[in-house]
Amino acid sequence: MIDIGHFLILAILLFSVGIVGVISRRNIFVMYMSIELMLNAVNLILVALSHHFEDLNGQVMAIMIIAIAAAEASIFLALFVMLFKNARSLDANFFDLLKQEKHND
Amino acid sequence: MLSSIIFFILAFATLSSAIGMIYFRQPINSALSLIVTLLSIAGLFALLGGSFLFLVQIIIYAGAVVALILFIIMFLNIKEENLPDEPYKGRWILAMALLISPFTLYLISLVNKMEFKSLHLQDFGSIKDVGMKLYTDWVLPFEMISILLLIALIGVVILARKEKGRD
Numbered sequence: 001m002i003d004i005g006h007f008l009i010l011a012i013l014l015f016s017v018g019i020v021g022v023i024s025r026r027n028i029f030v031m032y033m034s035i036e037l038m039l040n041a042v043n044l045i046l047v048a049l050s051h052h053f054e055d056l057n058g059q060v061m062a063i064m065i066i067a068i069a070a071a072e073a074s075i076f077l078a079l080f081v082m083l084f085k086n087a088r089s090l091d092a093n094f095f096d097l098l099k100q101e102k103h104n105d
Numbered sequence: 106m107l108s109s110i111i112f113f114i115l116a117f118a119t120l121s122s123a124i125g126m127i128y129f130r131q132p133i134n135s136a137l138s139l140i141v142t143l144l145s146i147a148g149l150f151a152l153l154g155g156s157f158l159f160l161v162q163i164i165i166y167a168g169a170v171v172a173l174i175l176f177i178i179m180f181l182n183i184k185e186e187n188l189p190d191e192p193y194k195g196r197w198i199l200a201m202a203l204l205i206s207p208f209t210l211y212l213i214s215l216v217n218k219m220e221f222k223s224l225h226l227q228d229f230g231s232i233k234d235v236g237m238k239l240y241t242d243w244v245l246p247f248e249m250i251s252i253l254l255l256i257a258l259i260g261v262v263i264l265a266r267k268e269k270g271r272d
Contacts, residue, residue: 062158
């Protein structure tokens with residue numbers, strides 16, 4: 001029989017997959033989708049613990065996170081349109097204007 | 106018994122499509138794989154009794170957010186040469202998974218030490234209950250979310266409009 005711990009372990013694994021996606025890929029779309037995956041893992045933890053404690057506050061927090069993720073998605077995608085217009089690439093290594101330049105002289 | 110079978114099917118679908126999402130090269134394959142993950146998570150919410158969250162997850166995440174991602178990917182008309190070339194992608198993912206694994210194993214060992222109730226199937230978190238909670242204890246955050254969505258709307262319009270004098 002499964003218990004709430006199984007849901008928490010699944011959420012931890014999903015969060016780790018999200019972290020791996022953010023730090024190992026260079027495609028900005030995949031990095032953004034990994035962030036969405038991490039938000040969903042947190043939602044799963046909140047709903048599972050809300051079931052465990054029989055307290056609805058966790059589910060309301062999950063609804064708040066979903067609303068914030070929707071706002072974040074629109075901003076992210078507008079930024080991607082601008083970045084793609086400027087660089088014609090989805091490579092995160094192109095967007096390094098803030099990196100310290102090497103002085104050759 | 107039935108709930109554990111459903112849980113393991115959904116957990117397998119969630120994890121395998123999440124790993125596929127970070128592995129695929131084309132962003133459109135990643136986005137379709139993300140839909141499978143989000144729908145399986147919606148199924149897990151339903152298993153935990155949150156019927157309203159189940160609906161919200163399907164409508165907002167799998168409906169709106171992923172549709173927006175797919176729309177932008179098709180709008181940008183991404184060619185093969187626009188994608189970053191990642192020759193050692195699989196090796197990078199394995200190395201980073203090894204780097205993250207101590208953190209993951211530590212958290213899993215913490216969860217294993219705790220005692221949890223077994224799952225009891227009931228409707229917990231129907232629309233009425235969540236709505237009562239949302240409009241009594243959570244009124245202020247709810248209104249602030251609406252202001253946040255308005256700010257995001259204005260910000261997106263300002264970011265994405267065509268500037269005069271350029272191009």
